[in-house]
Amino acid sequence: MFERTGTVMTKKQRHHAILEVLQKDGSERVVSTREFAEHLGVSEMTIRRDLQELDRQGKVQRMHGGAVLPQRSSVPTGRRGQIGILLTFGKDKYTDPFFSEVLQGADRKLQEAGYRAAYVFGFAEVYTREQARALLQNYPVDGIILIGAHYSRSVEYLKEHAKVLVSTNYSLGPERDAILLDGRTGVRALVDHLARLGRRRLGFITGYNDSREEGFIEGIRANYLPDNLELRVRLVQSSFESWTPEMGQRGAAMLMQQHQPPDAIVCASDRIALGAMQWIHQNGFRVPDDVAVTGFDNIPGSEFTIPPLTTVHVHKELIGALAAERAIRRIENPDEIPLQIITPTSVIIRQSCGATG
Known part of the structure; x- marks a missing residue:
């Protein structure tokens, strides 16, 4: 030692x-x-x-x-495969707590199997078809893992030319493997819980539409709650930025300054929820007395907010590990059919929603 x-x-x-x-x-x-x-x-x-x-x-x-x-x-060097990893955002690519855990899971599984991560790039570095072509030429690998949702010409080029391509959090289509999370069920369960607590006007903050927003809409309609577009804030962002607390601050301001503000805000990520709670505290409101706040992801530290954040747990390292596992399987068994794997989610009840237990 x-x-x-x-x-x-x-x-x-x-x-x-x-x-x-x-x-x-x-x-x-x-x-x-x-x-x-x-x-x-x-x-x-x-x-x-x-x-x-x-x-x-x-x-x-x-x-x-x-x-x-x-x-x-x-593991003899000649037997080791190399896999590239592309992250959904370009700035501070290792600091987003959600994607850091996904990356950690993928990295661990690759090492266990005798493979290695040849590179970890952000999509800001590989955004165009020309950059994707250069990536495949300059960094030849056996497969590529995409971590996070991203839509660009580079992804289309990789779909056409990469031998093995596995995505996480979003699907590239039935011909490619994908490791997804059950956002719809997780958010629907949050909405049901808030309705049982007596919350009657729910707002929603997200970066873009996905299964989480679908679960929110499904939940408010099932509980006969107001389904107003003004209560759903979808913030336009750069293609390769993560969902930040600043987004939560902006979203909370847009919701809480309405003539009839919500009595609960459902956030599509914990980082968005952190920013929303900060704006609420700084502007004289109380969580959860005036407005409940919930997140999604269960990132490290979410249990230490004031009050502790109610959220949805996502098996982040498992998503990364499964992505690496599928990439390895497709490399070693090219004729194997692609799989779309949905990982489960579960609600974590803490005090920010107004629950006393």
Whole structure:
């Protein structure tokens, strides 16, 4: 074991420290990401990024849970496949808590199977058909995983030319594998719960229309609640931006400044809900006394908001793991039929909805 440094390091210094640790311990055992993180005083996600970059440079060999020196790889290099990963957004691509967990699940499954992530790019870097063509030419891989919903000419090109293409959170059509989440059922259950608590005028904030909005509409109609377009806020955003708290602030302002504001706001993501709650608190309203707020995703930290956020749990790492698994299966069995897998969701009741239990 080794001592924690206790100092803040640059990326170059972290890489140097990682290699030093592996030169000492990495020929005898797998050094875990947790050990690196504790030693360097950074998050495990930061260590995973560092190990991914060092692995691409051939300086370390990533293994399940950590890394070793290259010569200790238990999988012969000639047998390993390479899979590229494209994220739905381009800025701060590792910081979105939802997609970070999906990425983590995919990365872990690839390592377990002896594969490696050849690259992790945002769609801002691969947006046009020309950029997609250059990607396939300059970074030849056995398959590509798309994490997050995205519609662009680059995706159309990849559908036409990528040997294996697996999407998450949205479907590319029946001819491609997709790992989806059951947003409709999750949001419908939230609406039913709010109606049972006596909430009668529900608002909804989202970035774009998907199964979550469909579940919201289905729920308010089933509970005979007002179905007004003014209560559904769909915010236009850049094609490769994640759903941010700023969106929640804007959406809450649009809803709460109406002549008849809602007594509950259902948000299509936890980050949107965080921004909505902030605007509500800053403008003299109380959650949940004046207005209930719910999220979707159950990201880390959602239980520590004030009050704790009612949300819908999504199996984020499972989505990533299943995407990697399907990509590997299609690489190794090209004639296997594509699957559209829907992962379940479940409501997490906390105090932001007004529940007392």
